[in-house]
Amino acid sequence: MNKDELKYFLEQVKNEEISVDSAVEKLKELPFTEIGDYAKIDNHRALRNGYPEVIFCQGKSLEHINGIISKMLELGENNILATRASKEVYESVCKITDHAIYYDLARIIVIKRKEIIKTKKNILIMTGGTADIPVAEEAAVTAEVLGNSVERLYDVGVAGIHRLLARLDVICSANVIICVAGMEGALGSVVGGLVDVPVIAVPTSVGYGASFNGVAALLSMLNSCASGTSVVNIDNGFGAGYTASMINKLNGDD
Template identity: 50%
Template sequence: MTASWPAPPIFARLDHDRADRRGYPEAIYCRGKTVAQLTAIAAEVREHPHTATLFTRAEPEQAEAIRSVLPDAVHHTDARLVAWPPGPPQASGGRVVVLTAGTSDLPVALEAHLTATYLGRESELIADVGVAGLHRVLAHLEVLRRARALVVVAGMDGALPSVVAGLVTAPVIALPTSVGYGAAFGGIAPLLSMLNSCSPGVGVVNIDNGYGAGHLAAQIAAPFT
């Protein structure tokens, strides 16, 4: 007989009241969770349907486990996101625009874009408009100025949020990514650049936190009450 530390009787306590309390349901962060745990969590989610439940950072095996319980759930592979129920709600409120400095930032940007979409906002994604070619972002200026909130995703030097914030009236959510060579230090360099933005109206979320950025953008762009 092998002795082991007693396991707790419950490994997850889902916050089913969060949608009523905050207006948005809880998301399930999949990284570090076993297939068995996610299967059980998905079964509980099925018994408490909300507007949208998002399973974030889901690897293929984890997504398969979730969809074994919620077969109509949608797995957005590039964003590593599983959404259930499958269809986003009808959009309301203002528009969210998500833009990336480079193509390598897309997985994180897609997580932000889809999060805002499933939380009920009209969201548009504009990719590969970094500061190495300023004409690329200026070509989308009309779209940027129609946004209620913008998520600007960048690795490397993290300069794009400051540029965008100097061109628009809406708040800019700066989202640093771990994209970059050695001196980018896994996203710390763009994070510090964004925190030191010269342009006012820039808020910064954690490195690679697409869900957090998309959620905040959805809240900022919520319908006026």
């Protein structure tokens, strides 16, 4: 139940349009809804954080994923985000709703039942290389579903820094920047030294043996000397997109 739905519900109670018993039953569902012995849907998430609970599909069975989504639809959630989802999961979800969209590179399912209003201020998502794009797309799709205007600037890593410098106009016009890079993960530091907006660095597991599946990029980003740069976990495009959205929506959409 989001803020508008809660307001409408309270008006119904006040105007005696629903019985006291019905109101009590509805209120029981407000904190969380229990599904069998495998899930508890956090119904207050949208009230606290501005967006309903996001479903992390990796490691969950098709039965459990469909059960969670079905219950969220039943509870009236309009737009649902499911991350780390395979094509098999998507095909299964399509059996319970006609509103599912699959973003293959991002491995994200979006169930869209309400138009998403985008911010005027934009989030820029950059990658060091083409191999980093799947993680960047997870960040991009997440930010878009959360109601942000998103611009992409891919394959502008430090091995050919002229590619980055040629797009300074785009870089400097962003309100928040997400830098996605593997190998040595230098992109976040370079961009952080050029702009006056928050930079979120995302290390990826892209790289040869000594990159240690992204640990080298993670440590490099954590040791960045560029002020205003923060770091999320390895391959965590979702976390970067969510955090960027929260930053982008501070102080309205002027």
